[in-house]
Amino acid sequence: MSWEIPPYHSDSSYPESYYANSVSNSRKSKTLKGSLETDVCIIGAGFTGLSTAIFLAERGFRIIVLEGAKIGWGASGRNGGQAINGFSGSIDSIRNLLGNGSAQLAHEMFEEGVRLIEYLMEKYAIECDYKHGNLALALTARQARRLEREVNERQQKNQGDFAYLDQDSLAGHIGSQLYCGGYIDRKSGHLHPLKLALGEAGVLEQLGGVIFENTPALAINELPGKVEIKVPEGRICCSKLVLGCNGYLNLKGHRVSRQILPVFSEIVATEPLPDELAREVMPSDSSAFDVRFLPDYYRLSADKRMLFGSSTDYGRPGKYQTGSRSLARMHKVFPVLENAGIDFAWRGKFAVTLNRLPQLGTIGSRIYYGHGYCGHGVNCSHLFGKLLSEAIEGNTERFDIFAKMPQRKFPGGRHLRIPLTMVGAHFYQARDWLGF
Numbered sequence: 077m078s079w080e081i082p083p084y085h086s087d088s089s090y091p092e093s094y095y096a097n098s099v100s101n102s103r104k105s106k107t108l109k110g111s112l113e114t115d116v117c118i119i120g121a122g123f124t125g126l127s128t129a130i131f132l133a134e135r136g137f138r139i140i141v142l143e144g145a146k147i148g149w150g151a152s153g154r155n156g157g158q159a160i161n162g163f164s165g166s167i168d169s170i171r172n173l174l175g176n177g178s179a180q181l182a183h184e185m186f187e188e189g190v191r192l193i194e195y196l197m198e199k200y201a202i203e204c205d206y207k208h209g210n211l212a213l214a215l216t217a218r219q220a221r222r223l224e225r226e227v228n229e230r231q232q233k234n235q236g237d238f239a240y241l242d243q244d245s246l247a248g249h250i251g252s253q254l255y256c257g258g259y260i261d262r263k264s265g266h267l268h269p270l271k272l273a274l275g276e277a278g279v280l281e282q283l284g285g286v287i288f289e290n291t292p293a294l295a296i297n298e299l300p301g302k303v304e305i306k307v308p309e310g311r312i313c314c315s316k317l318v319l320g321c322n323g324y325l326n327l328k329g330h331r332v333s334r335q336i337l338p339v340f341s342e343i344v345a346t347e348p349l350p351d352e353l354a355r356e357v358m359p360s361d362s363s364a365f366d367v368r369f370l371p372d373y374y375r376l377s378a379d380k381r382m383l384f385g386s387s388t389d390y391g392r393p394g395k396y397q398t399g400s401r402s403l404a405r406m407h408k409v410f411p412v413l414e415n416a417g418i419d420f421a422w423r424g425k426f427a428v429t430l431n432r433l434p435q436l437g438t439i440g441s442r443i444y445y446g447h448g449y450c451g452h453g454v455n456c457s458h459l460f461g462k463l464l465s466e467a468i469e470g471n472t473e474r475f476d477i478f479a480k481m482p483q484r485k486f487p488g489g490r491h492l493r494i495p496l497t498m499v500g501a502h503f504y505q506a507r508d509w510l511g512f
């Protein structure tokens with residue numbers, strides 16, 4: 077079988093963002109010219125590709141990563157930086173479909189994504205401004221009751237380290253009058269995602285892996301006993317191939333690309349705030365998100381900028397000035413930041429799935445994929461990197477839980493899937509407005 081991959085970007089420099097402006101990247105970039113062979117080739121140098129690559133390189137595999145732009149150029153280098161335990165979709169849906177054993181295994185993975193990030197940071201001394209503490213916030217009494225129930229359930233299941241916060245105790249964490257309750261998840265946290273991606277790339281190279289940047293995969297051919305990947309000026313032959321392309325995946329003619337929908341979100345970064353103002357808005361320096369279907373998500377950077385993310389557009393970016401909608405939301409949440417200068421505004425793209433569960437799977441016997449983390453990708457990309465590496469080594473027990481979950485195409489075909497998804501999203505937004 078063969079698949080073409082159409083070009084997916086026109087500019088391979090990092091988008092202007094707080095992250096790109098606060099890293100020093102002295103590594104020398106390499107582009108593939110010629111023909112190479114390897115055990116495992118990975119397309120995409122985001123967290124999925126890099127973590128899979130590291131876990132395999134630690135086990136002695138020869139690894140080549142092909143990145144069409146730059147390391148962390150995709151969602152991994154421009155997200156909100158919130159490393160939140162768990163995954164989207166419910167363990168109950170896994171139990172209903174695959175039984176108690178699989179649900180128990182999935183439950184045991186609840187904290188693993190963040191633990192894997194901590195493992196990489198500690199073992200390889202990756203410095204990425206990591207801090208503990210993540211807040212989930214309720215805008216209505218009904219949402220607050222839901223969060224309180226969630227905390228009770230998690231405490232009963234001994235999951236994570238959560239505490240419910242009523243409006244008074246919330247004041248110790250957030251300087252906003254908008255919320256009426258929430259919880260703190262002390263085992264989740266926040267970090268500088270591009271520093272983490274570049275740090276992971278350095279680790280992979282120390283372990284003998286090779287990364288080619290500005291080297292887009294243009295076609296994949298499954299041949300007897302191997303997979304061939306064509307790039308503009310060369311090719312790779314490998315025994316196993318991993319697709320770590322997430323929102324950018326486009327395997328022409330294969331249904332896997334239609335099982336995910338790209339989604340755009342945007343972030344603004346203020347100028348560094350004076351210490352007192354930074355303490356006033358985020359007293360505990362945790363990261364935060366509200367629990368609406370399309371949430372606000374925000375945190376302070378290491379140099380005390382407010383990084384405020386909001387808005388979601390399905391399929392293609394909305395026609396409005398980048399950052400304008402997040403800025404309006406930031407002023408609503410924190411009127412005290414009305415006069416804070418804005419230094420950066422940027423957009424990024426990630427993938428969602430129809431049932432909100434992340435997807436792992438195989439195409440034929442040699443091609444693997446992991447994607448569709450639905451906004452939980454900082455943690456899940458590392459968890460899935462681990463599961464992909466286990467499957468490639470031959471242990472598919474944990475991989476199969478997700479690979480066996482139904483992976484449906486978005487309804488509506490090429491032309492109607494975006495409008496139909498937007499109708500669905502409007503339904504959930506309407507529920508948010510009604511306070512559900």
Ligand SMILES: Cc1cc2nc3c(=O)[nH]c(=O)nc-3n(C[C@H](O)[C@H](O)[C@H](O)COP(=O)(O)OP(=O)(O)OC[C@H]3O[C@@H](n4cnc5c(N)ncnc54)[C@H](O)[C@@H]3O)c2cc1C
Nearest residue numbers: 120122123124144150151152155156158293424452453454
């Ligand atoms: C604005 C924004 C805010 C977010 N905030 C959060 C958050 O706070 N917390 C959270 O958990 N998640 C968040 N996410 C989601 C999270 O960033 C992603 O789920 C995660 O980074 C996905 O990692 P990945 O490696 O799978 O994909 P990506 O990081 O998107 O990497 C895919 C890579 O594949 C490359 N690629 C694609 N096609 C090819 C090809 N043909 N050849 C070569 N290379 C190719 C791309 O260039 C890209 O670098 C956010 C996303 C965005 C956009």
